[in-house]
Amino acid sequence: MRERGMRRLVSGNEAIFQGAIRAGAGYFAGYPISPTSEILQQAAINAEEDPKFRFLQAEDEIAAAIATISASLAGVKAFTATSGPGFTLMQEALGWGHVVEAPCVLVNSMRVGPSTGMPTQPAQSDLLQIKGGSAGDYYPIAFYPNSVEESFRLTVTAFNAAEESLSPVILLSDAFLSHLYEIVDLEGIEVEVVSRSKEPLGRGQRLFTGTAHDKIGNVKTNDPEIYREWLWELKDRHLRVAEKYPLFEYIPCQGSSTLLIAFGITSRILSPLKEGFSIFRPIRIFPILERELKEITQSYRHVIVVEGSDGQYAGWVEWAIGRKVLRVPCLGGGFKLQWIQSQIEERLKGEGG
């Protein structure tokens, strides 16, 4: 254990791992994938040093995610880390985790997709797959930091939200942020930790099933009443917990009639533009910050979403605020400030200034 007050170079991946440990994680399962392999490696080393910490290098991401959720049911805080293609394999477990109500954290550090894509160029194009890649209706909570320190803090927040909502919470990162080194005193960061909320296995005669079920776990596969009651309760709980974390950053610029929306690494790259534009950075990506977006965007003539995908967040902003927004998609790992700036100018010209 390092001393407090020791500032040192820490990567985004290490901050995520240390955040999980601070939150009390006792289990990690994963499969090697860039750019989160360092988290897997750290977990392996940590398991050697701390016999209470368990670790599995699984045969694939399917097993990694299933193991994470099973560990949570068994009675420890658990997490896994992957990138887009691995997260695609975890979708099955994600849906299962929501139905069996297993608190855990899935880290997705995004790289350019689809499929193998561009390993390992940064992207922000997994928003739709984390929101709705598994079958059926479910309401994931997702956070997205933009610095190494925030990666640490939000990992703890993700674990807390997981315990409160009884669901797999997603922590987003990107290939850039995962491998970004910044000087931080991790041990000096004060965080609040929510303790385990779910009764572990071996205490009763419950059934944890992915099949629709009633409150005591009896399988009910043909009763819409019971299904609706269950789903509305789950949705309500998730939205209530999300309400506790309405995390965003808003940097208004006086006289600007344009609001830039950016998150994760893009918001860092854009930050020099704060002299000329107002900037809004959502930190809680899902559920969408609907009220905050409505309130803040109404005083701006133009809203431009700058993101590492072809409008995956912009579409949600339009849904939330009820009007068109301008888009600057930074694709294929291209996040150069100068290019972004010229694109913004072009969009505004197209709108008549």
Place this chain on the structure above:
Amino acid sequence: MIDRSYKDLLKMRRYPHTWCPGCGIGAVLKNVAMVLKELGWNHQNTVAVSGIGCSGRMAGYMNLDAVHTPHGRALTAAETIKTVRPDLNVIVLSGDGDLGSIGGNHLLHTSRRNPDITVFCNDNEIYGLTGGQAGPTTPRGTKTITSPRGEPYLPLRPGRILTQQAPYFYARTTVYHLNHFKTCIQEALLWKGFSFVDIISDCIELNGRRLGFKTAYQMFKWFDERFHIVEGVRDHLEEDELGIARAEREEVPKPMEKVEIKPEIPIEDLKPFTLKELQHFDDSEGKAIYVGYKGKVYDLSSSPLFQGEKRMRCHIAGKDLTKDIEIAPHGEDLVFKFPVVGRLK
């Protein structure tokens, strides 16, 4: 008086159960419950895990904390629960399609990692819940709704996969050979490590009738004809044998023998070499190969690796190699096994 106390292990309030009359799963569930009861395993020390399918419904009828996973993932879940909670007994109740097909990768890897869990595989050679499609264990030639001309491929043989390397425990039994069945359940539960009971079972409604059987009992008689029980501990089972194949891990092979180190001659008694003198022994014109290392001179003439133009690609004869060997991928042991002929001045 028949002992029905095993019913404590079953969620009787959920009965009647979901399975067809004549299905073998009832026998699996009942016999597992009976043995658990005899062993004193209950909801305070045991967890049941299932996958998907008819067989996957079994865990939900056990009066235990039960985990009903997505299709094929029962083994991963069971292994993790055992890892996190070694205090709990973990059993898996699932089917051949779940464990052998969609969960096949986990069967390979969970068995390799050998967690102390017991797997009961209701092997009815068919996908029953979805209507009778060919499964991974469906014998070649069997007509099913997805193999109308007969299954074209050879079946998966879990016994062959699971007995490939020790330790292993693989038992094959049927729902008809009840005493044998119960013995297999008990032995498997008590085995320390990964144990797998392949229970040949019947699906009369979605497989048996198409094969020409009128009742489940006729299928049981067919099992009796197809299989025979073999006694004692085997290292593997033939395809028509019912029994237990198990093996402990063999003793870990001894580490390689250490090279004998000859008694050291005090360094001052060794013949002194200057670097210039050392350069002379560079393998040219049949001369010996000497190299310096940490103050001593070694004769590497007998090294098969130190022949030819470029010595092992990096090391050059007639030089002090102390620095080179420090950064080389191999250790210094490679040098120490050669005779010392002098010291560096």
